[in-house]
Amino acid sequence: MLELTAEQIRMGQSAADKSQALRLMASTLETDGLVAPGYLAGLEAREAQGSTYLGQGIAIPHGTPETRDQVFTTGVRLLQFPEGVDWGDSQQVYLAIGIAARSDEHLHLLQLLTRALGEADLGEALRQADSAERIIQLLQGAPQELALDAQLVGLGLAVDDFDELLWQGAHLLKRADCADSGFAAKLQQTEPLPLGDGLWWLHSEQAVKRPGLAFVTPEKAIVHQGQPLTGLFCLASLGEAHRALLERLCALLIEGRGQVFSQATSQRAVLEALGGELPVDWPSVRVPLANPHGLHARPANVLTHLAKSFDGEIRVRIADSGATAVSAKSLSKLLSLGARRGQVLEFLAEPSIAADALPALQAAVEEGLGEEIEPLPAAGEGETFESPAEAPVAPAAGSILPAIAASPGIAIGPAYVRVAQRFEYPQRGESPAAERDRLGSALTEVRDEITGLIQRSESKTIREIFVTHLEMLDDPALSEDVAARLQQGESAEAAWAAVIEAAASQQEGLHDALLAERAADLRDVGRRVLAQLCDVEAAVEPDEPYILVMDEVGPSDVARLDRARVAGILTARGGATAHSAIVARTLGIPALVGAGPAVLALAPRTLLLLDAEHGRLHVAPDANALRRAEQARSEREQRLRAAQAQRLEPARTRDGHELEVCANLGDTKGVTAAVEQGADGVGLLRSEFVFMAHAQAPDQATQEAEYRHVLDVLAGRPLVVRTLDVGGDKPLPYWPIPEEANPYLGLRGIRLCLQRPQVLETQLRALLSAAGERPLRIMFPMVGSIEEWRQARDMALRLREEIPVTDLQLGIMVEVPSAALLAPVLAREVDFFSVGTNDLTQYTLAIDRGHPTLSAQADGLHPAVLQLIDMTVRAAHAHGKWVGVCGELAADPHAVPLLVGLGVDELSVSARSIAEVKARVRELTLAEARTLAQRALELPSATEVRALLEVR
Ligand code: PEP
Ligand code: MG
Numbered sequence: 001m002l003e004l005t006a007e008q009i010r011m012g013q014s015a016a017d018k019s020q021a022l023r024l025m026a027s028t029l030e031t032d033g034l035v036a037p038g039y040l041a042g043l044e045a046r047e048a049q050g051s052t053y054l055g056q057g058i059a060i061p062h063g064t065p066e067t068r069d070q071v072f073t074t075g076v077r078l079l080q081f082p083e084g085v086d087w088g089d090s091q092q093v094y095l096a097i098g099i100a101a102r103s104d105e106h107l108h109l110l111q112l113l114t115r116a117l118g119e120a121d122l123g124e125a126l127r128q129a130d131s132a133e134r135i136i137q138l139l140q141g142a143p144q145e146l147a148l149d150a151q152l153v154g155l156g157l158a159v160d161d162f163d164e165l166l167w168q169g170a171h172l173l174k175r176a177d178c179a180d181s182g183f184a185a186k187l188q189q190t191e192p193l194p195l196g197d198g199l200w201w202l203h204s205e206q207a208v209k210r211p212g213l214a215f216v217t218p219e220k221a222i223v224h225q226g227q228p229l230t231g232l233f234c235l236a237s238l239g240e241a242h243r244a245l246l247e248r249l250c251a252l253l254i255e256g257r258g259q260v261f262s263q264a265t266s267q268r269a270v271l272e273a274l275g276g277e278l279p280v281d282w283p284s285v286r287v288p289l290a291n292p293h294g295l296h297a298r299p300a301n302v303l304t305h306l307a308k309s310f311d312g313e314i315r316v317r318i319a320d321s322g323a324t325a326v327s328a329k330s331l332s333k334l335l336s337l338g339a340r341r342g343q344v345l346e347f348l349a350e351p352s353i354a355a356d357a358l359p360a361l362q363a364a365v366e367e368g369l370g371e372e373i374e375p376l377p378a379a380g381e382g383e384t385f386e387s388p389a390e391a392p393v394a395p396a397a398g399s400i401l402p403a404i405a406a407s408p409g410i411a412i413g414p415a416y417v418r419v420a421q422r423f424e425y426p427q428r429g430e431s432p433a434a435e436r437d438r439l440g441s442a443l444t445e446v447r448d449e450i451t452g453l454i455q456r457s458e459s460k461t462i463r464e465i466f467v468t469h470l471e472m473l474d475d476p477a478l479s480e481d482v483a484a485r486l487q488q489g490e491s492a493e494a495a496w497a498a499v500i501e502a503a504a505s506q507q508e509g510l511h512d513a514l515l516a517e518r519a520a521d522l523r524d525v526g527r528r529v530l531a532q533l534c535d536v537e538a539a540v541e542p543d544e545p546y547i548l549v550m551d552e553v554g555p556s557d558v559a560r561l562d563r564a565r566v567a568g569i570l571t572a573r574g575g576a577t578a579h580s581a582i583v584a585r586t587l588g589i590p591a592l593v594g595a596g597p598a599v600l601a602l603a604p605r606t607l608l609l610l611d612a613e614h615g616r617l618h619v620a621p622d623a624n625a626l627r628r629a630e631q632a633r634s635e636r637e638q639r640l641r642a643a644q645a646q647r648l649e650p651a652r653t654r655d656g657h658e659l660e661v662c663a664n665l666g667d668t669k670g671v672t673a674a675v676e677q678g679a680d681g682v683g684l685l686r687s688e689f690v691f692m693a694h695a696q697a698p699d700q701a702t703q704e705a706e707y708r709h710v711l712d713v714l715a716g717r718p719l720v721v722r723t724l725d726v727g728g729d730k731p732l733p734y735w736p737i738p739e740e741a742n743p744y745l746g747l748r749g750i751r752l753c754l755q756r757p758q759v760l761e762t763q764l765r766a767l768l769s770a771a772g773e774r775p776l777r778i779m780f781p782m783v784g785s786i787e788e789w790r791q792a793r794d795m796a797l798r799l800r801e802e803i804p805v806t807d808l809q810l811g812i813m814v815e816v817p818s819a820a821l822l823a824p825v826l827a828r829e830v831d832f833f834s835v836g837t838n839d840l841t842q843y844t845l846a847i848d849r850g851h852p853t854l855s856a857q858a859d860g861l862h863p864a865v866l867q868l869i870d871m872t873v874r875a876a877h878a879h880g881k882w883v884g885v886c887g888e889l890a891a892d893p894h895a896v897p898l899l900v901g902l903g904v905d906e907l908s909v910s911a912r913s914i915a916e917v918k919a920r921v922r923e924l925t926l927a928e929a930r931t932l933a934q935r936a937l938e939l940p941s942a943t944e945v946r947a948l949l950e951v952r
Pocket of ligand 2: 781815836838839
């Protein structure tokens with residue numbers, strides 16, 4: 001890394017003009033062996049492209065990319081011009097810093113210099129400096145600003161005493177790069193100062209990297225030295241940077257406004273009171289920087305010029321660095337980022353200019369900001385991107401975040417944030433005996449903890465999961481491996497973590513869904529023990545019903561939830577048609593997904609209002625918002641009660657048009673509840689669940705019994721069965737499929753079954769045998785071509801010759817755009833279509849329905865999807881065939897009028913949604929719905945379609 005030294009500086013130089021100064025600089029660099037003689041041409045060419053004047057009497061002449069190969073060694077030379085040199089535009093330069101750079105090593109130096117640029121009168125001081133040491137002092141010694149932003153404020157932390165709170169404060173300062181690891185210990189050696197109102201002050205000048213102030217509060221009241229402790233200020237002190245802040249704080253305390261801090265519930269309030277950097281909530285865009293030498297002066301200059309062309313504020317930071325964003329209009333601030341190739345820049349722009357500014361900035365960075373750039377390698381391919389270091393800042397109290405409503409309803413409760421914990425521990429232990437003892441005690445604690453969970457849980461499934469966890473703790477194979485590692489001197493944590501991870505990876509490697517789940521269980525148990533060993537407190541499940549906050553929730557996570565304790569689900573990532581969302585809907589738990597990573601930073605127990613009716617999350621809502629939500633919730637409950645009372649009545653519009661509302665079933669047992677909920681039939685039996693419930697492919701008799709049960713309970717109502725649909729995100733443990741690069745575009749649904757016709761034939765036989773005289777509709781999933789349909793149909797018709805059934809219809813699921821586009825042809829041959837909007841949306845928009853960040857955009861109300869449904873309905877009706885919709889869109893109350901208006905004949909939804917969907921149909925007239933659908937078809941985006949439906 002380049003550092004400034006006195007040898008690099010030539011004092012008292014003079015030059016008549018800029019070109020003479022450049023010649024002097026080139027010869028100095030050359031004499032000192034840094035560059036070849038031709039470098040002057042590079043300096044001149046660079047100056048011709050744009051002045052290198054930086055501000056405050058400093059210029060940074062340097063070569064062009066073409067003259068980089070004339071650099072022998074990266075280095076700098078500084079020439080002081082006490083009389084000044086005109087650098088163009090009447091800018092007087094008193095210090096020229098010539099840079100010879102082969103790579104981006106000089107960026108650090110620039111970063112350092114730019115800190116000095118904020119100083120008033122620096123130019124004058126440089127001019128008057130009488131020694132090289134003074135120049136260095138001026139450049140380096142400029143007081144640094146006190147860091148104080150949202151990442152330095154931690155509220156409601158789960159701590160038990162003063163020391164723990166101190167460690168948290170020190171941790172925030174370390175994370176913000178203000179302090180070194182030893183800082184906490186230094187703080188501990190100082191005497192804390194009580195400030196009144198339960199507030200305390202601590203500071204240290206040791207182990208400090210840059211000045212910063214952290215403020216932390218405990219979750220519950222603590223007493224320290226006989227006095228209350230409600231908040232602690234920890235200062236990493238360097239020079240005078242904190243003086244203004246201290247004065248401000250004193251003034252507030254004297255005015256008796258200490259409770260701003262002692263009772264603070266939002267980071268914003270604390271920062272506002274202290275005059276800290278407030279987080280901005282502006283539209284943003286992220287762009288990886290591909291410039292070979294990072295954001296050095298020239299590209300930074302191009303960027304500032306562009307930023308200045310917009311009439312509003314634009315800030316930029318290195319994404320996920322936790323640092324405060326700086327103005328993109330300031331060259332020195334931009335250079336102070338020290339951004340390197342591969343790092344991602346995040347631009348934030350004032351809302352009034354964001355729509356124009358952000359795309360322009362993105363394009364400019366992508367095009368190289370005036371430099372030739374090589375594309376960045378994909379992540380994991382050699383060069384690495386900066387790891388997304390710290391969790392983002394939690395949304396402030398009172399804020400409202402948009403998110404995708406994945407399961408309807410309104411839920412209110414404290415946040416229970418479940419994120420992967422990090423554990424830090426030494427690799428080597430004290431002694432094998434001591435480590436064995438530590439592990440033994442940790443295991444005992446965890447056993448007690450889990451036994452308590454088993455005793456408290458009312459759900460059998462959950463009890464079973466924890467019983468398995470207990471067994472894992474006592475697994476002799478694990479204990480032996482751990483003992484062997486301890487014997488070799490590993491610490492208890494290292495040995496335990498390594499053995500658990502090895503066992504879990506081994507299970508996963510077998511590519512079996514059930515064993516993969518076991519791997520997740522193993523890691524779960526593993527984390528519990530590690531938390532115990534490292535003394536890290538696991539987030540405690542609130543006693544009252546809570547909002548579960550997670551990064552992403554897998555279907556098995558949702559299926560394990562205790563309905564009585566989980567009032568709502570909130571995820572940072574995910575979309576509405578992921579299978580986890582479907583399970584949430586089946587369980588009737590309101591869910592918002594794709595709310596963004598900030599929700600993972602929510603303080604434990606933050607009150608949340610999850611409005612999955614409108615797709616909005618209210619963080620720490622005020623009394624008014626809560627009242628309105630309670631009211632909306634009770635209105636909804638009232639509506640649902642009324643709908644429930646009429647659930648057995650047909651769904652008929654006000655002008656007499658009748659639709660069938662049927663149930664989607666994930667297992668055959670659910671049919672009783674479906675009929676009880678008013679289902680006019682079963683519109684989608686996901687038959688793969690019959691297969692998944694068995695350890696090997698169920699034979700004909702086993703399947704027949706399952707289907708017969710459904711038909712019996714339906715008592716004459718129609719049953720639509722989808723034949724086995726596995727592959728993609730739904731693997732069958734006993735039907736291994738070779739690994740595919742794109743499983744969703746690979747062997748799925750009917751494609752797979754046609755490769756194993758025996759499996760399909762057995763299923764069809766079981767279905768036909770179970771039906772007898774009852775109405776049976778069979779449909780094939782993922783049909784994309786007429787040949788697939790014909791092969792499957794021919795098999796069913798051949799079997800029907802053998803096994804007579806009276807009321808059989810054969811159809812296809814419209815899930816692949818090609819099927820919808822072929823509908824006019826297919827409609828001649830099929831008896832019906834059922835539109836699977838989940839997959840149809842995925843394939844139309846080319847967005848993986850389970851994609852962690854994109855799936856939120858996979859909206860079935862996208863006009864492109866609506867067009868395909870419209871085509872399908874028109875084609876079917878032209879041939880007298882019927883069309884159902886069995887994807888999640890059918891249960892979206894906003895979408896129902898549209899689907900009715902498009903002419904869909906049947907809606908198939910989870911049993912819980914039947915009454916509500918029927919009630920929604922009864923509110924409409926077909927004529928109005930048709931007009932609405934026609935308007936929606938003409939709109940350009942899902943957002944506009946949703947807006948059209950919202951206003952109604
Ligand atoms: C669909 O794709 O819309 C559908 C109903 O099938 P699944 O969700 O089971 O893939
Ligand atoms: Mg599907």
